[in-house]
Amino acid sequence: MTPGSGVLESGEHAEPDMSGATSGPVSRLVELHREGGLFNAIRGANDYVRDHTPIPVTLPLHRIVSTGTLSVGAVAVDIHITSDEDLWRAMGHGEDAVLDDFVGRVRPNDTVWDVGANIGSYSLLAAATGASVIAFEPGSSARQRLQRNAEGNGLSLSIRPVGLGLSDANGSAALSTEVRSGIRHISEAGEQVPVARGEDVDLPGADIIKIDVEGHERQVLDGLGDRLEACRCCYVEIHGGVSRDAVEKRLENAGLEVADEWGETRREAIVRADGGGA
Template sequence: MSIHRYGFVDYDLTAFLLSHVRPGSTVVDVGAHIGYYTMLASALVGPAGKVWSFEPTPSTLSVLRRNVDRLPNALVVPAAVWSKREELVFHDHGLGYSAYNSAFRARLPDAVRERVPSVPFTVDAVSLDEHVRAEGIDVDFVKIDAESAEAHVLEGMRDLLARRRPVISLEVGDLDVPGAPSSRELVDTLMTAGYEPWELRRGTPVPHRPRTHYVYQNLLFAPAGQWHADNTRRPDHHA
């Protein structure tokens, strides 16, 4: 609906990528869905760059592949991103609600969740650290939208956070999903790893003060000292 009405999804994150991601960068799209951010990143990084796109749901994956197959610098990985390699049980809520497919309870209001389908299926899961080592990738930017699995994604990229230290985009929002940590815990995890939190205001990163409770938004995390409030550096190795 957002693409149909406005031509984009999430103005702030879209504007940030347009102004900061540069040719030659490597971008990882965790929770790619139908590929909006994958296609945008593909255009931005150009022939010298690469986009790795992770999506586990078969029905959504088929749409993603149709969108991405014509992009030579984008590679689709048919798997969930997790803390380690294993098989997970996901729940498919149909294409209309496929953005909420997850190994956890759907992040939907109770009244909506009760009327949408929920079909269990199994998916393969991998960790980013394992994938990066296997493929020999130097990652510059990681977009994470994992529907309550963010803590597992971060656990599975500890080496990447410690060594390559890419800029991270992380979806937050507290909806009291059983088994999922609070958004503040995710923020604290990245700060403990030596990252500073930033929020987006009309696509521009500004310093973020951690909160006890979060509504939906995308936060950015950059290695401490890499960005400054008056002159943020671009999140790629060409900055």
């Protein structure tokens, strides 16, 4: 199976008989089914509907499937599906190459800080590799889904969800209200959540840090202090409106060297910076 591919479980679904299809969109569905099974065909149908309707239409795929299996190399974890966003994350959410790199660098007995953990795709993969994970997720709904996913994979003892946002100051902040939990961000209004500097939290330091905080990247990095300097590597997703140069400069000032990057075709860029122990 290719890195980041998803395999879906959907109760009782008979395999569709597509042997008579010969042309057009049905023929394409046959091809997709042969290449990747029912999951691949469902995804193709959704893309076709999106691209060939005059108004935005999305098939409610989360009502068709209940569990997605996110597979990266030899590591596989199940993600409970309650929304199309969950389904997208079970498919690797467009970060197949990053996930592959991440899993390849996590070592058994590592401590991983997942900052902006959301429903836990990175946390689950790290824990399944043998690491202990501290999953910072201030959003209550996403954190509950993360806990459910940890329990469903038998990883509750390896993943510690923390209802705290990391920043450059200690106190509280507003987390924006969004339909998709993955795009919630620190804003002027929203759910009040506690925030803290990473260097001030009473938690074990990290060997690997992953940061995905929807525009709050520099504040998180500024608050990490010597926790950043001590890590083996740090992944940062840099969102639109955030200076990539400033983020990379902050990493370099902590003694890390930007070693890889992804995002040539994405609105966001993801960089990995390695420390001396990489």
